[in-house]
Amino acid sequence: MQKLGNTLVNMTVVLTLVAIVTGVILAYVNNVTKEPIDEQKKETLASGIKSVMQDNNLQVVSTDTVKKTEQEDNKEYTYVIYSVNNAKGEPLGKAVESTTMGFGGALKVLIGFNTSGDIKGYTILETTETPGLGAKADQWFQAGNKGSIIDKNPGTDKLKVTKDGGSVDAITASTITSRAFLKAVNQAYAATQIDVAEEETGVAMASEVGEQSNN
Amino acid sequence: MKKYLDIIVNGFVKENPTFVLMLGMCPTLATTTSAINGLSMGLATMFVLICSNLVISFLKNLTPDKVHIPVYIAVIATFVTVLQLMLKAYLPEIDASLGLFIPLIVVNCVILGRAESFASKNGPLASIFDGIGIGLGFTFGLTLLGICREFLGSGSVFGVILFPESYGALMFILPPGAFITLGFLVAIVNKIRGV
Amino acid sequence: MQYLLIFIAAIFVNNVVLSQFLGICPFLGVSKKVSTASGMGVAVTFVLTIATIVTFVLQKYVLTPYELDYLQTLTFIIVIATLVQMIEIILKKMSPSLYNALGVFLPLITTNCCVLGVAILVIQIDYSLLESVVYAFSTGIGFALALIVFAAIREQLDMVDVPRGMRGMSVVLVTAGLLSLAFMGFSGLEGGLRSLFGLA
Known part of the structure; x- marks a missing residue:
């Protein structure tokens, strides 16, 4: 087959076709994968x-998004607070998504508090910490390990590093990672506290209606 | 058949992208903190390489010379996005551990390099085999580097603990270790090849 | 103050080449002489800053509002490729002397992953436009710094008797590792500056 020449028409047609075809393919794949990704x-x-x-x-009975400016560094942080009931419908406590700056980037943690504010557990949702160093945070602070924060x-x-x-x-x-992690925990706790305080004084929170979990 | 086998062997040995051509160094150094990360990055790149080689070998006569680079880049970027969406949907752990380096496959010089030097001159079948050969070579390089770094740094290989983590030299998992380990691997390969 | 912090962190603490592994190819390829290294460094800083502004605006005003996030990779790389071509043409017409100095490096920048990497990173970190510009510019400076320092070391390396198997890329990589090790010494710097500025 003869190679297409460098005429303006050829070039425009080819580029436009490529743009359309790639656009269509990507739109289709995006459509197909959208649901599994959300899932x-x-x-x-x-x-x-x-x-x-x-x-x-x-x-999960309700989902609240709280924006709060921390005095410490004058930056606005966003917390997502999930209020959780057990199978009998009694309140279990709150799980809070909290993000701080770690060593190499954002450190996003999900922390569970019971009704009196004790830490039940935590998990790292997003991290860019160094493998072998800061990335150990997913185990280090768990129950039974050296830096356990569970039930505190x-x-x-005072949840701060000994230093x-x-x-x-x-x-x-x-x-640095440890500080960032504990900061995330402490700020998450503070966020649940204002939530409680405002609920008690009857101030309506700007909250989305929570989705019912499938369980 | 022999011809295709030669193409694969050529990509794996003579033109090994990691140890000989020294292409695609960014993901090679960045994602090889463990053997499994190196392997998944290698396979991800191989997928894009095979697909783009195939499509480009079909398109080679349909693209005027002056616009061939933008067309190739668009093709590669499309496959990278497809891969990215698929990983997000079905293998989210891999997507999380490779992160930024998935979209950066677009600018991996191995892929554009093969498109220019092989797929734009050869037929579809040969191009697929070239993709497999080079892809395997790249995957092998990344996995080997990942194995060395994981072993020296944390005492395990593919997560299997071989000696206690506290004896590991952490430096090999950190950025300097990537450069140094690859440097010595290249020296060993040079010795074997008798350069 | 936070801009100064981004500036210093991007150059020393999270150096784009030595700790984030972006732009390794030109780092290894164009670092044989200090003069070419500085030319490449300036060209990358220039393209990086402009490309980040354009892709940032595109993301915030086109891709996000119309939910076209899945086209991010495709549009960003095409924008960068086009931009590099445009800069080349404009420089040729407007400032031939600058074009003579930077011209040869420009085509290489399209496939320099630090440009695309930074463009995607500022969206991921969720920087404001000004923060993005500062980050992109300082990343460029960090790239230039690493490249020039490394080129100076390599000029010396030429005079050294290297074992046979280590000649060529091997010894260059090990040297880069040592340089990266030196840059790791800056890692506490960001935290220190944060508390110095009262941002901790």
Whole structure:
């Protein structure tokens, strides 16, 4: 077959065709994968909430998005608070999504608090921490490990690394990640507190109606 | 058949993208913190390489010379996006661990390089085999580098613990270790090839 | 202050080449001489800053509002490729001297992954436009710095008697590893500056 020449018409036609075809293919693939991607996200979140609340049979009763400016660094942080009931409909506590800046980028954590504010569990949702160093955060602070924060209460226990005068052992050689992690936990706790305070005084929160979980 | 086998062997040995051509260095160094990460990056790149080689060998006579680069880039970018969406939908763990380096497959010089030097001159079948050969070579390079770094840095290979993590030299998982490990691997390959 | 922090962090702490592994190909390929290295560094900084502005605006005003996020990779790479061509043509007409200095490097920049990488990163980190520009510019400076320092080392390396198997790329990679190790010394810097500026 003869190769197409470099005429303006040929070039325009080829480029336009390529643009249309690639656009159509991508739109189609996007359409096909959209549902599984949303499904994946939902599933990750649902299993995350279950693991941090230490209960396999729970219901998410409401989802609140709270924006709050922290005085410490004058930056606005966004928290997503899931209020959770157990199978009998009694309140279990709250799971909170909280994001801070870690060593190499955003560190997004999901933390479960029971009704009195004790930490039930946590899981790392997003991280860019260094493998072998900061990335150890997903195990380090779990129950039974060196830096365990489980069953502690950020309101009464001072959740800071020992270097900063707190009671939590930092991950070896990863003080920055440890600080960022504990900051995320403490700020998440503070966010649940304002939520409670405002509910008590009857101020309506700007909240989306929570989706019922499938369980 | 022999011809196609030669193409594969050529991509794997003589023109190994990691150790000989030294192309696609960014993902090679960045994603090989563990063997499994290196392997998945290699396979992801191989998928895009085979698909783009195939399509470009079909398009080679339909694209005027002056616009061939934009057309090739558009084809490659399309397959990268398809891969990205598929991984997000069905293998989210891999998408999370490779992160930014999935969209960056677009600018991996291995792929554009093969499109220019092989697929635009050869038929579809040969181009597929070239994609397989080069892709396997790339996957092999990344996996080997990942195995070395994971072993030296954290004492395990593919997550199987071989010696306690605390004896590992952490530096090999950190950025400097990537350069140094690859440097010595290249030296070993040079020795074997007798350069 | 936060802009100064982004500036310093992008150059030293998270150096684009030595700790993020973006733009390795030109880093290894165009670092034989200090003069070419500085030319490449300037050209990348220039393209990087402009490309980031254009892709940022495109993302915020076209892709996100119309839910076309899945076209991100495709549009960004085409925009970058087009932009590089346009810059080349404009430089040729407007400033032949600058074109003579940078011209040869421009076509190489399209496939430099640090341009696409930074364009996608600023969207992921969710920077504002000004923050993105500062980040892109300082990343470019960080790239130039790493490239020039490395080129200076390689000029010296030529005079050294290297074992046979290590000649060529091998010793260059090990040297790059040592340079990267040196840059790791800056890793505490960001936290220190944060508390110095009261941003911690």
